[in-house]
Amino acid sequence: xxxLGGAEQFQRLSADxxxxxxxxxxxxVRLARDHAVPIIFAPPLSIGGRINGxxxxxxxxxxGTFVVTASHVVLGYEQRLERGEILNWxxxxxxxxxxxxxxxxxxxxxxxxxxxxxxEEASNIGPCLISAPPTWPPPVPKAGQLVLVGGYPKSLRExxxxxxxxxxxxxxxxxxxxxxxxxxxxxxxxxxxxxxFEGPLPASGIDMGGLSGGPVxxxxxxxxxxxxxxxxxCNMGIADLEIIEIAxxxxxxx
Numbered sequence: 052x053x054x055l056g057g058a059e060q061f062q063r064l065s066a067d068x069x070x071x072x073x074x075x076x077x078x079x080v081r082l083a084r085d086h087a088v089p090i091i092f093a094p095p096l097s098i099g100g101r102i103n104g105x106x107x108x109x110x111x112x113x114x115g116t117f118v119v120t121a122s123h124v125v126l127g128y129e130q131r132l133e134r135g136e137i138l139n140w141x142x143x144x145x146x147x148x149x150x151x152x153x154x155x156x157x158x159x160x161x162x163x164x165x166x167x168x169x170x171e172e173a174s175n176i177g178p179c180l181i182s183a184p185p186t187w188p189p190p191v192p193k194a195g196q197l198v199l200v201g202g203y204p205k206s207l208r209e210x211x212x213x214x215x216x217x218x219x220x221x222x223x224x225x226x227x228x229x230x231x232x233x234x235x236x237x238x239x240x241x242x243x244x245x246x247x248f249e250g251p252l253p254a255s256g257i258d259m260g261g262l263s264g265g266p267v268x269x270x271x272x273x274x275x276x277x278x279x280x281x282x283x284x285c286n287m288g289i290a291d292l293e294i295i296e297i298a299x300x301x302x303x304x305x
Contacts (some may be wrong), residue, residue, distance in 0.1 A: 058077060066081055067227060079199055080199055080223035080224060082275055083201030083223045083224075083225075083268050084201040085178070085180045086108050086109060086179065086180045086201055086266040087107070087201035087203060088107050088118070088142060088179040089105075089106060089178055089203040090105040090106075090107050090118075092140040092141070092202075093138065095137065095139055098137060104263055105120055105124040105263050106120065106261065106262055106263065107120035107264045107266075107280075108179070108182060108201075108265070109173055109267035110183070110300075111182065112305065115155070116172075116181070116252075117165040117167055117168065118158035118168055119163065119164070119266075119280055120263070120280065121162050121164070121262065121263040121280060121281070121282045122157055122158065122162045123163075123282070124263055125154070142166075142168075142181055144176060145172055145176055147210050150166050153167050156303060158302060160195045161235065162283075162298050163232045163282075163298050163302065165305075167230075169177065182263045182266075182276070182277040184276055188301040188302075189276050189278045189300050190269060190278060190301070191278065191301050192232065192301050194229060194230060194231050196228050196269065196270065197225055197228065198227075198228060198238065198268060198270060198297070199224070199225050199270060199275065200222075200226060200238075200267050201221065201223040201265050202221075202281060203265070205263040207218075216233075233302070234295075234298065234301070234302035235236035235296065235297065236279065236299060237296055238295050239292060240293045240294070241291060241292055254262060262284060263283070264282075265281045266279075267280060267297050278299060279297040279299045279300055281296070281297055282296050282297060284296070
């Protein structure tokens, strides 16, 4: 097996092969990005204060339509409320609502929460693809399979471009699963393996907070099902190694 990193192997391809590779993978990662929806909670603009951002996705099941995100995102909202803050919680283009009143299912250990929304809200949430899996639960990726990741990290957030406006810059990538369990899986990433499909790569060690809750799609032969959400990302500080932790949607029980 070659010891060259992915980027180094890519550079050895012909110009035509590189162009074909980039075009195919660019469309794949855009699919993950199109499934992601930004989540923001902060005090009303008239008060001002710290802005917390996260990501989520929307799934349509027999029991209804749900925004799926990481449980620790809702926990952060709860903790700020307990400190007496007044907060607005906003998902995509929807008007602010109370996420605690919308909790349909929650697993704090595996870090997943489902918030119920109506079909009308789903249609107005913004440019977000709604996942309607033909079978449930979705498959659990195996070690060695590829997954697509999308979300809205705060490092790409745009603020104050217009009075009272907060934007969320999208992020998407393709990674290989290195460890798979029943309810969780992980992707170990070395920077030497990274190839940019659109724009520059994020700087090494950059804070990717806000990616939590972002959708993870399995690269399959005939489809790209949403199979999990991002729950954590850590920099190991060894050879620019990072770990992305993902919770499997297969652990959801409704």
